[in-house]
Amino acid sequence: MRQRSRGRVTLAGVAAMCAVAALPGGTAWAAGEPNPYAFDTDAQTIEGAESTANAKALKDGTTYHSSIGPGGKLNYRVDLDAEKNAYVSVVAVPKLGTKFAYGDGIKVSLQNSQGSNCSSNHALAGSAAFARPFAAYAYRTVERDGSSCQKAGAYNVLVERTGSATSTPEDWELEIRHVTEPALKDGGPTEAPSEWPSASPALPGGGSKERAGGTSFNDAAEISEGEWNSRMKAGRTYFYRVPVDWGQQIFATAAIGSGSGNDYVGNALNMQLYNPVRGFVTDGSTAYDGKQKEAALNPLPEVAYENRYDSSAKVNGMRFAGSYYLAVSLNPELGEKYGEEPFGVTLRLNVEGSAKAAPAYVGPLGDFGVSEGEKAEKSSTMKLVGAAGIGAGTVLVLGLGAWMLVARRRVAGQPHVLPASAQGQAQAPIQPQSRPQSQSQYGPPAAW
Template identity: 40%
Template sequence: MHGRIRAAVAAVGALGLLAAVPAAASAQGGAGEPEPYEMDSSAKAVKGASSSADGPRLAAGQAYKDALKPGDKKYYTVKLGSKTTGHVSAFIGPKPGIKTDPDDSFDITLSSTGGDECDAAEFTVSAENGYVLGGAVQRKLEEYGECNAAGVYNVLVTRDSAGTSDPAAWPLELKFMEEPALKGKSPSEGPDYSEFDEEDAPTPPSGTAKKIDGGLGFGDATGMSAGVWQDEIVPGETRFYRMPVDWGQQPFVTAEFGGSGGGDTVEEVSDGAGVRIYGPQRGLVWKSWDSYSGAEPAAATAVAPPVRYENRYDDISELYHASAAGWYYVAVTVDAAVGENVKKPVTVTLRNTIKGEPKSAPAYNGDLAKAGFGVTDADREAAEKGQSEAAAEASDSKMTVAYVGIGAGVVLLAALGAWMLLARRRGPVPAQVQPQPYPQAQPQPHTQPQDQTFGPPQSWQ
């Protein structure tokens, strides 16, 4: 009996151990070589075409990977509805610290098959060392124009490089997201943000910093909430984080880069440290850089306007990507040249503010969450815990295993209890009599037969 109880308890304990398996280690590296940009683990390989007539189709919600050599011009295609908003992002990830020219550029253009340009974005390296670069373009509904029609649209990605820059092909990541249409008429004008800048940022929060390990790309960006967080970044790296920002809310991030001492004897690197905010569709909202040597502290602040649907109609291109609720990404870069002054990771403190209370979402004619937008309670919990998307999903899976384990344990114990109760009601079970060899018959005196009884087994006495 006791052996069976111990077996049941052991089964419950084993199920509990399954629920206690630790999460996988993050991609955070220590001192030494900087880690390169990491493609989304779900990205599918695609080969862009040299002609718009042959551009491969990008599916909504799917990430893709390709490569760009100097001078490359590659075409892809997307299919849009008549009233949906299409977002196409593209990022290049050269090897950290690779030789570049400040005039090297990377361009994205979205156009109709008739040649009408719907949107375009140019990203200039502006540094002598390569780092992750990119953003997004969008098809929004206009009062007039060929870009309002449903159908196929062309995406052109180009790379222009100086002859002295790295000649290798750089990894390219693409993603297409299609935002559902609104119910009723869409707005056609955006707010006036002509005077919006870093001065609008509130006082950064103080307090004890939580440790965080930033991801190496959008796919493994680490969640973080409002408050103070601290990471270590090897010069040459770009680390990625994500914050859930709901409708009507504003994200503000101040990145403080620690100094190791040395003062005036160390030369500053122009734009040696920076922070950028991207919208849920990976469109660049704001960027801020500061000169940094690694010896003296530096700081940069990135801001965003309140999240509003009509922001997409604003004239300031960097702000129109703050037009939907969802995960807002924060990218923090330390220039590789800083590594000539400091031989260890730089301590970076992130002071985050999410200003304003969540407001109701506009009425969409479709599933916004399925399209990759919006904020849930699970998103906020993952941000508080500092979890990436994969870590949050693993945590949910472990909780499911824990609930299954607890449920199975309860069933086992209940069955065991019922079995014990039934056994007691039936009374003691007679011990089995082992067969014995027959002794040789001996003459015995005649006696009256007597009843034979059995006592309880010795183990019960």
């Protein structure tokens, strides 16, 4: 499932890039236009129920497509055992140009048979009150000394749409995914860290690279540590996927380049970080006034199993290794004040720390963890860089050795014959040249 999905991502990403390139520069997104969010092509259609009595079941490892109206409350069912941790994420996708208010959003709750919440999370438009995809999740964590939500049985997933009566009264499309996480063989640690390295690292090396973002979690463009440039349209959201392994920290900033004009736009750029099960972790935003501005994520702990026992989202969200997602949104007001041409946006990403061994799970990880293919790809890249460095160093050493030998023989008046090991590096034989006696006998031959 994981590898097949990545294959679709490549094709979808190319299609998305072509679609963006085909857009005329002066065309604004019309109010009520469908959001270009790329839903999972394997998603099953499902309807949420008004009552828990007739809620339809969500299967483990499956993605669903649904919708919710203003003020809607929908119920879905999940059947859980007493060993695995369970997660249900909901991505809400309003249409472009939809009128938003501060409290517009979705709330996702996972409830036991008594109607008590195992967990509940709210995704709100907040001060960045413009239509864009956003996600929330709920989960059931099996704990060694837990008292509620620990038994096997039927659990209820409640999805609620919150908002203002002044907001656009249109249905929002939903993408729902249910996954489970196997238990640990030995139970694992139960105390969350109290501190971690929080100092911002130096700028990533390697120069800038171009990378267009995807339109959703499903076609998110994979990026690694480095500096990435993209062209982004106002009112749109762009997704990037970052593999982060156990013991590693992620630092990210997004900068919008300077432009002509000085009109002020509040919450012009919003960047959100989601974990491998599409759970919100933290965000950063910035206003814009025509000068370059940068948004940064709050400092985050290293990825560790025990993070789940902390109460804050930015700690307990970093509970497993895998693909973390950056969603970068530009306020549509930017297009109104600065024109509809795409803006230059630069992502700077650091993934600090060496990967550690994964905890001892009792079963396959599915959506969790960095795949062996990703690790091999990273290892191959490092080997290639190292080989290139060694190869360049070998050529340089051979060239310098040949030069020293030629210089010595010139001084001694001997014929200019390169050693066999260096002859293959020479483009053509070096011919004897006369040189004034006052010129230094050192330095590269004149033909170099």
